[in-house]
Amino acid sequence: MIDCSRFLMEYSDFRDELVDSELRAKFLDHIESCASCARYDRVVGRGVSLLRELPDPSPSDDFGARLQHRIFHVDDEMRRVRTFPRSGFAVAATAVILLLVSLSPLIRENTPLAELPAVVANAPSQTVETPALLRSGPFLSPTPASTLAPAGSSLLGQAPPSSPWLTYGAAGSPRGILTAID
Amino acid sequence: MANNFAQDVLNTAEKATTRPSLKEVADNDLVIRYLEGEKRAFGELVERYQGRLLNFVYRSTGDRQRAEDLVQETFIRVYRHLHRFDTSKKFSTWIYTIASNLAKNELRNRSRNPLVLFQTIKKNWEADQRPLEWEDNTYRPDDLFRKRHLKQLVESAVEELPEHHRQVFILREMQGKTYEEIAEITDCNLGTVKSRLNRARNNFAQIVAPLLA
Ligand SMILES: [Zn+2]
Numbered sequence: 001m002i003d004c005s006r007f008l009m010e011y012s013d014f015r016d017e018l019v020d021s022e023l024r025a026k027f028l029d030h031i032e033s034c035a036s037c038a039r040y041d042r043v044v045g046r047g048v049s050l051l052r053e054l055p056d057p058s059p060s061d062d063f064g065a066r067l068q069h070r071i072f073h074v075d076d077e078m079r080r081v082r083t084f085p086r087s088g089f090a091v092a093a094t095a096v097i098l099l100l101v102s103l104s105p106l107i108r109e110n111t112p113l114a115e116l117p118a119v120v121a122n123a124p125s126q127t128v129e130t131p132a133l134l135r136s137g138p139f140l141s142p143t144p145a146s147t148l149a150p151a152g153s154s155l156l157g158q159a160p161p162s163s164p165w166l167t168y169g170a171a172g173s174p175r176g177i178l179t180a181i182d
Numbered sequence: 183m184a185n186n187f188a189q190d191v192l193n194t195a196e197k198a199t200t201r202p203s204l205k206e207v208a209d210n211d212l213v214i215r216y217l218e219g220e221k222r223a224f225g226e227l228v229e230r231y232q233g234r235l236l237n238f239v240y241r242s243t244g245d246r247q248r249a250e251d252l253v254q255e256t257f258i259r260v261y262r263h264l265h266r267f268d269t270s271k272k273f274s275t276w277i278y279t280i281a282s283n284l285a286k287n288e289l290r291n292r293s294r295n296p297l298v299l300f301q302t303i304k305k306n307w308e309a310d311q312r313p314l315e316w317e318d319n320t321y322r323p324d325d326l327f328r329k330r331h332l333k334q335l336v337e338s339a340v341e342e343l344p345e346h347h348r349q350v351f352i353l354r355e356m357q358g359k360t361y362e363e364i365a366e367i368t369d370c371n372l373g374t375v376k377s378r379l380n381r382a383r384n385n386f387a388q389i390v391a392p393l394l395a
Contacts, residue, residue: 008314012380016354016361039391040316044383047390048355050336056237057246059253067228070258078262 002026007037015044209273213264224264228257231274234357235281241352242285244341252288256281278359278367282349289345302345309344310377314384317391332393339389347382354379 002010002023007030013019014027031038204212204226216223235256240249259280260267267276293299343351349368353359359367365375 004316005314008316008384009380012376012383015383018361036316040387043387043391043394046394047336047339047386050333051340051356054333054337056233057240057249059232059236060250063232063250063254064228067254067257070254071261074258074261 002030004030004034004037007034008040011040011044015041210269213267213269213273217265224261227260227273231277232257235277238278238352238357239281239285241340241356242282242345242349243288245288248288249285252284253281255284272363275363275366278353278357278363279369282367285349286345306344306346309347309381309385314381316384316387335393336390339386342389343382343385347378347385350375350378351382351386 007014007027010019010023010027014024017024019027031041201215204215204223207215207223207226209227209230212223212227216227232253235253236249239252239256240246243249243252256277260277267273293302340348340351346368350364353364353367354361361372361375361379364370364379365372368375370378
């Protein structure tokens with residue numbers, strides 16, 4: 001047997017059918033024997049059914065049109081957000097290249113020049129009048145092309161580091177993000 | 183080129199015939215179809231939820247016009263964040279959570295005035311602390327005015343409930359949500375939901391009893 005105080009304390013469990021059959025029978029017994037709690041149950045039930053009979057407020061006629069209009073602006077904004085990171089990246093990449101180009105003379109000045117092999121000219125041992133066409137010219141020892149380029153200039157040709165491209169609309173985010181929208 | 187176009191049309195037509203119409207599609211599948219590019223799927227979600235959300239927000243805030251603005255805002259937020267919705271969760275719980283938070287913010291903003299804020303806190307505290315009680319009030323059948331306006335009076339009884347009880351009460355009694363859904367929507371644990379709901383019912387019964395036979 002349950003008393004009035006317990007009836008009130010656990011009434012919601014009873015109403016929402018969250019009690020086992022044994023306890024449910026005890027609640028029903030109490031309702032049978034207690035006019036006050038029986039009325040409580042009736043009042044809640046009747047009050048709620050009146051509430052449910054209330055007509056739902058319907059959205060005003062221009063509800064859909066207003067929403068459509070707002071969505072149009074959201075679309076527009078989202079389009080801009082989607083394109084901004086790309087153009088922003090392009091601008092940043094161009095700026096970096098221009099900066100490096102403008103700094104390149106400084107880079108060159110600070111870079112020690114590669115030491116070239118000495119130029120050796122073979123002088124004739126005696127002065128013999130030779131026909132100009134057969135005269136051997138000064139012999140320039142060949143210089144490897146690689147040593148001509150200042151060290152570090154390959155930086156300019158280097159691929160930019162891969163950037164963490166901002167993706168818009170990554171699916172499957174954790175629920176925490178969803179609940180944060182308030 | 184022309185062949186590709188014809189194939190596209192055929193594929194689309196095939197999709198249209200094999201796919202169920204939007205009315206028969208579950209909420210989460212509507213989200214998926216929208217994300218796949220079927221724009222009308224979002225319209226179907228709006229159609230499905232505008233009435234019940236308006237009802238919920240209106241009953242929670244008591245302001246019809248403002249409720250409509252808040253429901254619009256709810257849909258806008260859903261639209262913005264739909265791509266982040268975890269389709270393993272229930273869409274209705276998600277959209278109700280957004281609407282519930284907006285309604286709570288609205289009520290919080292209204293009680294910015296320190297005096298109103300104090301009264302609200304006091305009312306909420308008392309509603310949580312007072313012992314559950316039930317007086318067997320007698321019905322007053324001679325009061326014709328009350329009888330005639332029974333529904334409105336029952337409606338205003340809901341408005342009289344403290345805010346945190348009211349939301350739980352509406353979600354359970356008018357929107358048919360489960361305890362678990364209510365806990366998620368209102369960001370409370372199950373015990374709090376149970377206790378608030380029981381108190382809300384008790385409070386509601388006290389208010390409406392004199393009107394009912
Ligand atoms: Zn009793």
